[in-house]
Amino acid sequence: MLSVEGLHVAFPGRRGGADARAVDGVDLDIRRGEIVALVGESGCGKTTLARSLLGLVRPVRGRVTFDGAPLAHSARALKAYRRRAQLVLQDPSGSLNPRHTVYDIVAEGLRIHGRPGDERTAVAEALSRAGLRPPERFFLRYPHELSGGQRQRVVIAGALVLRPELLVADEPVASLDASVRGEILALLLRLRTELGLAALVVTHDLGLAWNIADRVAVMYLGRIVETGAVEQVLTAPRHPYTRALLSVLPEAPGDPVVLTGEPPDPSNIPTGCRFHARCQVLADGTAERAGVADACRSREPAVLHGGGESQVACHWALAAPREVSPAGPAPR
Template sequence: MTSTERVVTDEATNRPVLEVHDVSVTFPGRRGRRPARAVDGVNLTVGSGEIVALIGESGCGKSTLARVLVGLIKPTAGAVSYRSEPLGYRAAALKEYRRHVQLVLQDPAAALNPRQNVFDAVAEGLRLHGERQNLTGRVHTAMEQAGLRPVENYLARYPHELSGGQQQRVVIAGALALDPGVIVADEPVSSLDASVRGEILKLILDLRDQLGLSALVVSHDLGLAWNIADRVAVMYLGRIVEVGTVEEVLLSPKHPYTKSLIAAVASAGRAPHPLLTGEPPDPTRIPSGCRFHPRCPLRAEAGERGDICVSTPLPILAADTGQRQVACHLA
């Protein structure tokens, strides 16, 4: 089955499972600095059983958006919805929401309490939600789903007795124990050895196929996106600049930023597009017009035609329309 054939909407409602509506996050200025627009007008959806990869350079706002999606950061503007129900920020509403949308962090060692054994680590979420009925059975099931088999070999072990891959499986098992509909995985394999990364990515795919689990996977790694994603959203300086199926975006990129990201991982001397130069602008001083124009090789080649990139802002991309979307004057 190809990614374009996979079901990406919730069958019961014909709506995406997770939706981001015009979300912005502005951090207040400090020590004389201007406010920083970390996320600036983002629309994004994740469908039922769909894996969406959110990619971009460090500092582009990916992790901030991930934390908005799990309710750790309240957006300055816009809203997040799970199965068409808006996320509320009162304690009871957040607690209920987090049963359904779980975060998996990049550093499992930091995510696990060194004083808790594996059983207690996986059971922690269930206990916080007051779900003690059949606690042992649910912990065992979650561990099996996360590939910690045989379960008996892991229950009494502590994080320092586990490999990095096993630690990440414990974190994932803790998320699965609450039977969520979506996991938000922020760089889930970046701290792992290369030999283990493929196993964790395969686990995420297996969870999608076996449980119908949806996922938003945050990464700077285009290879990760190619291996597991159905769709890819490319983020630059707080905004989504290109979105489409993984084949559309990675095999036929349209935005010059996406092209440059791909060129950066191409073989030496064979890069099909100009390499990205310079650093992303300060989010307290976002450029006028297209925010990518100071680094854009396409604008540099366009001559006077590229003046529009400096003078005219680009429209914010809409939520998933089922169509390829690119925010670029020249693409």
């Protein structure tokens, strides 16, 4: 349904310096009814990629294709596209107008897009699908009168009211209490089952990815470095970066992998593998013994294509036999 090909997004550098390459060559496909988790540490380009899928950030190169048609960035084309693809933001308090009632917040999309039909019925149906029942009880409430979980359900209802085919959810439960997180995740799974929704869920939480996603894409410094079925990637990770992310989970056996230094500046991406300066496999001599250390430092791995099969952008992982990571399975 959604296809990303060779996407590059850059932002002007500070004081006339080199551009920051926030998304630096990404291919990604999302099928109908599929949930894909995009994971990685802060600053890796996840949110920029998600926003570019909705036309909120214009790429400098590459293209986004939805239902076979390239995404155009004219106001008219984007308005039509956003009836079919909707964004769910991380902070419900920041994305809801405190002066508007729940009814007006959810009805706003209908009014902007002029969807035919009875407005009150559509709003009630969206709130009900989002788990706010009976919906009429919430019509005249304001955001400050709701709990955090209820506010996030209002955000989801506002996206659902247009009956979209794709949801892009940027850290949809990061600001919620642990007791509410499971309810929102269960809601997203139910919506996929009932409505056939596809979703891209942006998160730094590998446990969340394990619980909700069909497929996972691991992003580092503007590129996807590993992708595949969630069970395969999170139980037998091949990229050293994925292994490091999994090693710090509370349930992971063994000692956590502590990555040295900070992620490189996206305006000065290192030559070779962009992870090599922090790579534990290169640092402990494992890559040297496999005969790929020079390649790690000098040759950039190819961009992974957007298909669903297991892929990894790592010279050592491609040279080494597959094995189950000592990190073991992520918690379900």
